[in-house]
Amino acid sequence: MTDAKDERRPAGELEASVMAVLWAAGAPRTPGQVQRSLGAELARTTVTTILTRLHDKGVVERSRQGRGYAYYPVQDAHGLTARRMHSELDRDTDRETVLARFVAQLSPQDERVLRDLLEPGER
């Protein structure tokens, strides 16, 4: 991906990418760290703008760190959403019919095939 292509992406997609970095990190991150995690394809000011916007929306919190801020995602109350979602959705294994899930369940054979495809050299 080139810089130009990244800067042209819709704001919503950039917000999603930044949010994903914060969640995956699991610890507060400064705009500079976020920018580096994203592969430094975005200007740091862009990352700062996105983080500020996310903070305004109330999806991230921030704490003072040095001269700037470090950002972290707002945890929802005791993972309530997750639990409710799973109890509701796990009830039927058929739920993936309309909700297109990224990956389906694997059989032991599938697992072997996938591991072989991922690491063709090592078996």
Added chain:
Amino acid sequence: MTALLLLPLLLPFAVPALARRALDRLAPVTALWVITVSAVVLAGCSLAALGGFVLTGLLKLPVFAALGELVRPLPTPSDLVVVPAAAVSVGALAVCAGTLVRAALREFRAFRSARTEACRRPAAGDLCVVDSPHPDAYALPGRPHRIVVTTAMLRSLDVAEREALFAHERAHNRGGHHYFLAAAELAAHCHPALRRVRGTIRLAAERAADEAAAAAVGDRRLTARAIARAALAGQDARSTRPDLAPAAASGPVPHRVKALLATPHVPRRAAAWIAALLVACTALSFASSATGVLVVHHRVEIAQGEESR
């Protein structure tokens, strides 16, 4: 007449094999369209055929013959064929209706609960993160479209793989794939042979989204790796949950990964043939059920004395 109405009930049995080949040979988006439209038409035709049998059988009964203002007995093949056929058809239609309604309600409930949870909190762009130790991700259609990803899924992929995942889910939403999945679900409840086609349609939707994701991130290998990593992460988390039954011998995920690792699809003559065969099968089913229903209608009019033989 019996043969005309039987054909739409038998043709769906030829379709699962054809659909599977179509998916292997056609571009995923084309396959998704052709297979879904075929499945829906075949489902509709088999319902119409069942309806034709039921109508003929009912009009054999004196009560319904009187209600239908028949002045002559309905000209049909032997009662030995018509009455059992009607009885079986009534049973089949009742089962269809029951499972259809149940499936529709279940889908609607699952969808609504997913939607409510996703909308509870403001999203970052179109992304809704669920803090959960189970790796999971899905597209949530609606206004606006959302993609739901658990923290465990985000953590098991690197930055580039996450972009492939997001591109995949956005392709589902942008392509309106949930309509295809819903149509497949409805068709599957109309005819037992179309159950296997439902699996093919789901796979076609995934393949279409995979190709779109590969195009968006510009790297087929990366997209394949993201899918494989996500699937294996889900597997590791699941190993503590032995209650889940193992899936069929070779599932859709290795197929998708292999397809992405292979050289991109080139259109071949075989593709055109398989599509033509599928369309012909569907057209034949439509023609025979339509003719069958028209014949029934014509015979009823004769029996009503409105038309001469």
